[in-house]
Amino acid sequence: MRRPCADRGEVGERASLRRSMILARDRVAATRAVAYFLMVGGAVVGTCALLVPGFAGGTTAGVLATVVTGGAMVFAGACCRVVPERVPEPFWIAVPILAVVIIGGLNLATEDVSVSAHLYYLWPLLYAATFLRHDLAYLLLALASVTDAASTFTLQPINVAVTDVAALITAYCVLTIVVTKLRARAEALVAMLEQQAMSDPLTGLPNRRAFDRDLAAALAAGRRTGAERSLLIIDVDHFKTINDTWGHATGDTVLVQVAAALRDAAAGRATAARLGGDEFAVVVEGDVEGAQRIAARVRSTVAGISDLPDGLPTLSIGLASTRSGATEPEALLAAADRALYDAKVRGRDRVSVVETAPRRQPRTVARP
Known part of the structure; x- marks a missing residue:
């Protein structure tokens, strides 16, 4: 959306x-x-x-x-x-x-x-x-x-x-x-x-094709104005377990709930999209701090709507910005993917941020 x-x-x-x-x-x-x-x-x-x-x-x-x-x-x-x-x-x-x-x-x-x-x-x-x-x-x-x-x-x-x-x-x-x-x-x-063609039929969010277009447009605008742009890549933790344990209908409900949380948190200066499966993205027209606030709001909302007995779903989020030097879509997406991988390696249910040079290790923001 x-x-x-x-x-x-x-x-x-x-x-x-x-x-x-x-x-x-x-x-x-x-x-x-x-x-x-x-x-x-x-x-x-x-x-x-x-x-x-x-x-x-x-x-x-x-x-x-x-x-x-x-x-x-x-x-x-x-x-x-x-x-x-x-x-x-x-x-x-x-x-x-x-x-x-x-x-x-x-x-x-x-x-x-x-x-x-x-x-x-x-x-x-x-x-x-x-x-x-x-x-x-x-x-x-x-x-x-x-x-x-x-x-x-x-x-x-x-x-x-x-x-x-x-x-x-x-x-x-x-x-x-x-x-x-x-x-x-x-x-x-x-x-x-x-x-x-640009919408995900389940969640109503823009799909991967729309995300690629919006990310390229946001970065191009950022290069023209010198403004910082950030990217969040969000993964639903243990989504296969949710599907296997509670059924695909419950899994679809979880995806719709996550999409609604992203839509609400991203309203204003960001665009949320579903990349595929249980992976989502948010293109933020702002700096790392603004993207972190969106990530915190999404995680808090998702934690409050879960009614599954095991406490799922939780979210792992990778965050990168053009401040790291990644000003092209492929580079920024790769940096956010590395941050997401770091969040999963460190135990999931957290936000990992890349905000310096892409070669350096991401730092982790623990869940409050």
Whole structure:
């Protein structure tokens, strides 16, 4: 389960994501769509200007301007296809706006008000409805409608233009609304599948896949800000004995109780996860002392909820932090695993901490 609140840095990152013009997972597809449109559209426009009489207004200046524009489109598309990683954030909204302006300008320059001329507007509208935020998609719909109406009223008699513009804007609106609604439904389904893929079905905690993602994100944020990050690895002591003695249903109940204790203790600046079996983890956005307080709270809660006659379950916990020099996920996880092993060797039911160089022996904090 994700923590309900976070520090200012994470809140800022989430706000930035909400303001983002396009989702990260859509950027590759969007870049390719832009690249292919620019290359194909530029090639078609340039070729028609050279080969179709009267296409560019019947003047040398019109042909030259159209060919240059088409060549620039092909070049920009090739750049998008070859180096998509260098595409800046404003590119995603600038491209459809520029496309609408170019289409409107070319229609005026070529004095073309045929059906094919109007159909060019469908690409930027489809692109925006498919990839951009919905508010940006509707803003582009308004821009395309105004641009197309302006060129149509300029090139046609007003009685003909009114009918054409009404039909075109209706088509543009229907297209944008339908595609954005279908996209919203698809995104809701994707979000549900992602939630299922990232959650442990028994405890409701994030699973190992989600833990790997959250740990990497927390350490990356820590490197950017210089803040310390800590990791707890928790093991339920003698869990096999619990299963063998009291049955797997009781074992599952114990896991659910431990998960609830971790969820409560981690609320705020930490994220709990189930790694598998009877092993759990907590990523702490804080120092060793803060992680120790979480560990103590979890052990105290679990000790208070146990109703098994032999006093189980108890917890062995390994703790490591980036203070030890382990700033990469693999290194921090390995350090916490060594601390957990030390806790088990020393008798279980305790917290073992690695907070200096990874090579040094962990020290043990006895159960109070």
